[in-house]
Amino acid sequence: MTSAMLHDLFLSTLVKLAGGNRRRWRLVLGEIRLYDPATHPHCNWSVTPTGAAGENDTIERIADDLRLRYPIVTAG
Secondary structure (H helix, E strand, C coil): CEHHHHHHHHHHHHHHHHCCCHHHHHHHHCCCEECCCCCCCCCCEECCCCCCHHHHHHHHHHHHHHHHHCCCCECC
16 A cells, blocks of 8 residues: 555545545645654554544544554555
């Protein structure tokens, strides 16, 4: 899984589960930040949402699920 694929999966999941449109969720989600797997062996990515409290909560819940399924992501 690449970071671009994960970002697209995030947006699709957000629209499906929370409604709204991809543009708004893309703004709230921001970029996926990658870390070196050598220093972050259990999960090498994170997100820092910048929306309203409810939007951020939705993103964090989805992020928890995606971290379990895709803990290591490559650049791209």
